[in-house]
Amino acid sequence: MLRIGLAGQPLFDLAGAASTMGALGKRHMFERDSTISTMSAQVARIIGTRIVSGEFGPGDSLPIEAELCQEYGVSRSTVREAVKNLAAKRLIEVAPKVGTRVLPFADWNLLDPDVLSWRLSAQFDERIIEDLYEVRQCFEPRACYLAARSGTTEDHDRIRRRYADMVSMLDQAPLAAGAESEFHLAIIAATHNGLFVTIGGAVKTALKASFSMTQKDASGTPIDLAPYEAVLSAILAREGERAEAAMRCLLDLSRQRVLAAVAHHRERGRGWR
Amino acid sequence: MLRIGLAGQPLFDLAGAASTMGALGKRHMFERDSTISTMSAQVARIIGTRIVSGEFGPGDSLPIEAELCQEYGVSRSTVREAVKNLAAKRLIEVAPKVGTRVLPFADWNLLDPDVLSWRLSAQFDERIIEDLYEVRQCFEPRACYLAARSGTTEDHDRIRRRYADMVSMLDQAPLAAGAESEFHLAIIAATHNGLFVTIGGAVKTALKASFSMTQKDASGTPIDLAPYEAVLSAILAREGERAEAAMRCLLDLSRQRVLAAVAHHRERGRGWR
DNA sequence: TTTCTTCTTATGGTATGATGATAAGATTGT
DNA sequence: ACAATCTTATCATCATACCATAAGAAGAAA
Incomplete structure (x- = not known):
């Protein structure tokens, strides 16, 4: 089981510290590729990049949903949408009780x-x-x-x-x-x-x-x-x-x-x- | 704007009437392809089938999230995951304030x-x-x-x-x-x-x-x-x-x-x- | 000791309700 | 008629809670 990121401090704080505001409007708060509209898409991009760059290897488990929420400072819904997105691209597979694992390269949808x-x-x-x-x-x-x-x-x-x-x-x-x-x-x-x-x-x-x-x-x-x-x-x-x-x-x-x-x-x- | 389904009565009641129970365990309540594990996957399959069968044509708007929840008797989270899934397959495109529209056939990921x-x-x-x-x-x-x-x-x-x-x-x-x-x-x-x-x-x-x-x-x-x-x-x-x-x-x-x-x-x- | 059973926990699936932002449409004043 | 404003419809996100179950731990029986 591979775990990355210093526990606690978000690697990429997409949403900032304030917690209880609608998030879409805070798009201006992070310059990181603001052409991508939704936060879940940005989270998907970050996680996806970490996967294709080899930071997570095939078979590794991603951090659990709660940890991803913390790392990126977003809610669980957002993380789940991002994860679902990556699963649809066959980069990962998510199973209840077993977590989210990176699939072998041969499964990736490289045409995406x-x-x-x-x-x-x-x-x-x-x-x-x-x-x-x-x-x-x-x-x-x-x-x-x-x-x-x-x-x-x-x-x-x-x-x-x-x-x-x-x-x-x-x-x-x-x-x-x-x-x-x-x-x-x-x-x-x-x-x-x-x-x-x-x-x-x-x-x-x-x-x-x-x-x-x-x-x-x-x-x-x-x-x-x-x-x-x-x-x-x-x-x-x-x-x-x-x-x-x-x-x-x-x-x-x-x-x-x-x-x-x-x-x-x-x-x-x-x-x- | 195309709207299908008689308003009110679910076309496919996946979850039954009881509302406040966990849903995964109710898999036995509907025989409809119980090999698919999650409800969101089932909702995706039903909507996806309706799209590829031509019931919704390219450019048509799907019912809004709330209506889909009612139609299938599931929560918004579930519907959203299903919709996201279909969007990843390029069957539909979802934009804020404009709803969910069926994409032209040429965009569909037929290899999925x-x-x-x-x-x-x-x-x-x-x-x-x-x-x-x-x-x-x-x-x-x-x-x-x-x-x-x-x-x-x-x-x-x-x-x-x-x-x-x-x-x-x-x-x-x-x-x-x-x-x-x-x-x-x-x-x-x-x-x-x-x-x-x-x-x-x-x-x-x-x-x-x-x-x-x-x-x-x-x-x-x-x-x-x-x-x-x-x-x-x-x-x-x-x-x-x-x-x-x-x-x-x-x-x-x-x-x-x-x-x-x-x-x-x-x-x-x-x-x- | 080994094996079987039972309990606990970690983890994802789902439900619910609330808030925010904004595009599109409706309304109104000039 | 037209422009400015208001309202509404609709998705995006958040927060919290509960459920079901696989995996692992603990304990009991052989």
Whole structure:
């Protein structure tokens, strides 16, 4: 049983000393990532980060609810919501009379945006980017094939529109990144396979999170549209194999671009965040 | 704003009329899926089923917390935990002052075991099985390639052991299905790509859930070991391409087997569940 | 000593009621 | 008509209490 934190003094006092006030309004009292709205979400983030950073290892027990309340200075309801949240992400498992235990890594839902961003902030790792692109190379070429072969004309129209959006936003870097995601998602949606959509959405969020880590979207170098155009034309022509190959190529270029941006960002600026 | 349920009378009275007793012990009072331990999990399942069955459409608001308490005869804490759970699965989004709204289908985490089983129980659809196998065909052959090319000898040993387990359990149908999953998971683990592991775990759970729907594991016909042996030997020989092709073949056979079992089950026994 | 039973305790699950903050809608004054 | 204000609906949080039960401790019997 691993126990952390000096007994008594909260590691992170989210709520301050005053006890009997509504808490939502005290958001301004702690600067710690005030973009997260609720306290339970913040507690979840803190505990989650401590788990993915390895401070709690698989099989370890978390402190009991009452201790967590003390540590973070919040009520039991809040802690319970946070814990439930982490359990839903399969980071922990909570059983009556036995406490809250960290699950083995293999159980973690790494596709969860929160889990991903916690992992990135705990220790940024190019490996995570590589893994993401490995997954994309598995799914997106196939999705492209299916979109070309069995997508409806409405699907194709939407893909075309997303491409047009991309073109029109080419100069505004942050918008372009979003438009690019939408292009990919439109292709995936054209497969009409819900699981593809789920995985695609997770990957999109994951990439966005990793971009925001490097604080720059693809290092400002303008995107080369040619590979996208190749994908688009192959899909519209309903040439499955060509679409598949074009997407494979696109992803490879994209991967290189992102890794280059990461490397570039790594050498200037002494680290991550 | 969509409101369902006749105001006042609970649709499902989970807790009964008595109000001031601990509730866990009253599990025996309702037969409704008593395998689920906590009430909040049951409430989540009921609401989740109503969502995936289309009773609430995307954009609709769920009844407010107080109404849900009444409908299901549980306290607000319980309802809140259930709602949080559904939000973690991206079925709904809850915002202060605006209530709880159903998210568009594209946001749902279809890889979540609960979501999958709710979908299956709401309306069993061969399509879901097809989608699952489409996903498997995307990433398992690639995982096989990577396992063959870059797996450690420990990884390979573990794969070999899982295969041996499969062989030894060949006659006990329920165990064999589990052993087969473990074989696949061992291959996926050998890629050392966490995302593959996450997706693989979800797919495994999903298949298990769909099997339990048909109440028979692969219709009792004994599994043909040859394709598995082909995969194993290719991996151990570190022949990536051959391993990839062998897995592709294996999955295709497996898919046919499962669909046949589903069809078989469909014609006798007038439906699902 | 060993084993079985019983008691205690630690721990999560649930209930209840109250307060706070605020977005959305209703009301009112100009 | 429009803008400012008030009210309400609704979730977020807190505090406290009780219950059920798994695990562990203590004691009794063989």
